[in-house]
Amino acid sequence: MMKLSKIGLGIALALGLSMSAQAAEVEVLHYWTSGGEAKSVAELKKMLEAKGHTWKDFAVAGGGGESAMTVLKSRVVSGNPPAAAQIKGPSIQEWGEEGVLANIDGVATKEGWDKLLPKVVSDVMKHDGKYVAVPVNVHRVNWMWANPEVFKKADATVPTTWDEFFVAADKIKAAGMTAVAHGGQPWQDATTFESVVLGTQGPVFYNKAFVELDPKSLDSAQMVEALETFRKIKQYTDEGAPGRDWNLATSMIIKGEAGMQFMGDWAKGEFTAAGKKPGVDYICAAAPGTSKGFTFNIDSFVMFDLDNKDLAAGQNDLASTVLSPEFQEVFNLNKGSIPARLGSSMEKFDDCAKLSSKDFVESAKFDTLVPSMAHGMSTFSSTQGAIYDTVTEFYNNDKVTAKDAAAKMAKAVASATADL
Template sequence: MKKIALGLTTVALSLSAAISHAGDVEVLHYWTSGGEAASVEVLKQEMVSAGHNWRDFAVAGGGGESAMTVLKSRAIAGNPPTAAQIKGPTIQEWGDLGFLSNLDSVAKAGNWDSLLPDVVSNAMKYEGHYVAAPVNVHRVNWMWANPEVFKKAGASIPTTWEQFIVEAKKIKAAGFTPLAHGGQAWQDATLFESIAMAQGSKFYNDAFVELSEQTLRSDEMISVFDTFKQLRDLVDPGFSGRDWNIATSMVINGDAAIQIMGDWAKGEFTAAGKQPGIDYVCYPAPGTSGSFSFNIDFLAMFNVKEAGQQAAQQDLARLILEPKFQETFNLNKGSIPARLNMPRDQFDSCAHSSMDAFLASSSTGDLVPSMAHGMAANSMVQGAIYDVVTNFFNSPSMTSQEAVDKLARAIKASM
């Protein structure tokens, strides 16, 4: 009886310890499309299995603007979530305000310094300390195409923007929408970014990372706007306000030929049961085959007071870098793991191409941070670029020279 009592006491103590360390995690994110929702569900289940309670705070809007508005209001009210999907320079902004929690102990235990490329680990630190965990690496400069539409139109997959416009006219004449696009500022900027990348990585970095006024006012930038304006005639009349995943469905369903979008689009093809190389093909955006525009999704950890919440937060950060989650999440999402040396056998040809390009571009200087997705500049500069780019795309009368002048002035005013 004493042995039984002792055993029961031990179990009770173990359960008590487990319960005391369990906690709630409220995660603010904008993974709301089909493929994205399936991806975040993986993390939710991992946390539940670890004994924690997951409170999902999903805010729709592919570019994250709505989610950031909600996050700011919550933080100002003194009630931030446990974790939030933020990235790039925005992490530094929240760090400056003193909102972020130190994850160095988790990082040390998990050997993050060795598991992560420098470009990833540097972006998730504030003043040398880990404050966020990376769930993936996205390549933004992708072109997704429906080969059947090209076949019906007698068109070829373009490798330059000049060829893109020629082939798109054939597709339009055949009764299809050449370019599936959503008229939202971040989508306009994504398209614009891929055109700018075709001018070379030095041009891109000088313009959107260094914010060189000389580059912003250059003939090359005028050429970028010229090409961008030509694409306005290649979208359908109903593009205004369309969400990105609805544009992806146009390619999936054979209504449109091409979408220029990051590799999260692949998650929609996967969710629809489509196979790469058969139902769709993936290529770098025209003129950008040697470059990689990266967008990394992080969950930044915000300061929480309760011990249970802190324990849950540490578990959340730890689980994000575990091989199981990195593989399952990225297979659903369409991205590639942030963690190095992951097995590739479960990933498809598009992911293999992305992994190869990521490693190659990191050694050639062609790995560049996405301006459109908050990796290159702070939110003020990004917003200034958004305004000029989207206004130009929707203004029949604005010239490229005028747009270049507005861009340079807007960026200078926001610095």
């Protein structure tokens, strides 16, 4: 029996109605509408059509996917879902619970996806043990971007631990420069905070707090320590940080106005667009204390269960194409991310991507590959929002103690999960 708890009773009609689309016309909903992303979508379209299918583009711009998800829900409720849609993280499980996703285990088994993907990644792509989604890429979130000239002027060393970070930040600040380029927006606060948690407390604690949502971990001495470390970073930012967009913070690194930024590997696109080279004009390094860990953010496509065998064949071919070595390479070269497929050739990628791929493989082996809380990979949106609110309030209000913030986080998460 299909569950109808989240998206609406109208979904019940969706499975009973046939699609009006022509056979083998694969409609794909996505929100990749600019730059390298748009180029990559065009490449995927070309590859799918080479297999005899027709690609029907359904691009919804804006909102980091929020607008696309609103449109998708209305389409499914009206009984007219697309063949495929760009969805990620726990949202895959939400749609799976609705009973509207297609089982693509056939192509996954045939191509050996369980061996091509780290288990922590394949688990995200499955619902009730069956593949319903295919990963497009892997973004590493726990990056630190640095300007070598700023460090040289300050006679500072790029840090590998948080103790070293504060030594370097003090030197950069003393030299009259901004040590940390930051954008004071909730998601950026959370991006930095999760790297602090991973770097100070390790992957086991990170998983207990942000994946298992363990109350004792959320309200613990370890979380208090992480919060205190996180707040100390604020003194090394500039007055313009509140509300600043992430790309403007990256621009401060590019221009030599600041020494470091904590941001995912999409920031690399800003350096590339500015004609900067890794290892020469900028440094990419794991956030302090996280060199053996990896917080991931993965884009993926789910397939909807449609009563049309020709479309099912098209969906399987689309899934196969997405995980093919050829598409994984061209997409991630354009996007700045790395292939989700293990064993991919990194010959054409830059040094930052090669380091990311190496750490991705190593962290998968040693169970230090963890889903990003800040980017919607570890929790449902309501729980993520509860953490966001607590972290941002703590960061911006010095009257809130770390102990109080940890207790508040645990209560907020408990309340959010109780509603699920």
